Amino acid sequence: MYQVTKTNDGFMVVDKYTGDYISDEHGDNLFESEREAQKLMTIARMQEAIIEMFKAVEEGDAETIAHLALQYKRLFIGESA
Numbered sequence: 001m002y003q004v005t006k007t008n009d010g011f012m013v014v015d016k017y018t019g020d021y022i023s024d025e026h027g028d029n030l031f032e033s034e035r036e037a038q039k040l041m042t043i044a045r046m047q048e049a050i051i052e053m054f055k056a057v058e059e060g061d062a063e064t065i066a067h068l069a070l071q072y073k074r075l076f077i078g079e080s081a
Contacts, residue, residue, distance in 0.1 A: 001015075001016045001017060002014065002015055002016065002022065002041045002044050002045060003016050003041075004034060004037045004038055004041055006034070007030070009030055010030045010031050010032050010033075010037075011030070011031045011032075011033065011034045011036065011037035012029055012030055012031070012037060013029070013037050013040050013041045013044065015044075022040060022041070022044050024040050024043075042076075045075065045076075046076070049068070049072050049075070049076075052068055053065065053068050053069075053072075056068055
């Protein structure tokens, strides 16, 4: 789970499970606008979703695939399942 955090210098995205700050493709982890940090958080969530879905597909775990699909639908599309 990720969270945008406001600091004295700007906005950062933190992984709430590890406490690590997330960096973009350029290694930047501090942003002037909250919108920039929100975009990075969305990308991090999408990467995590793809990795989890790929693992479930590799294992042929249909129940987990269905569960993840519903979870990601709510997360990224905002529709209730």
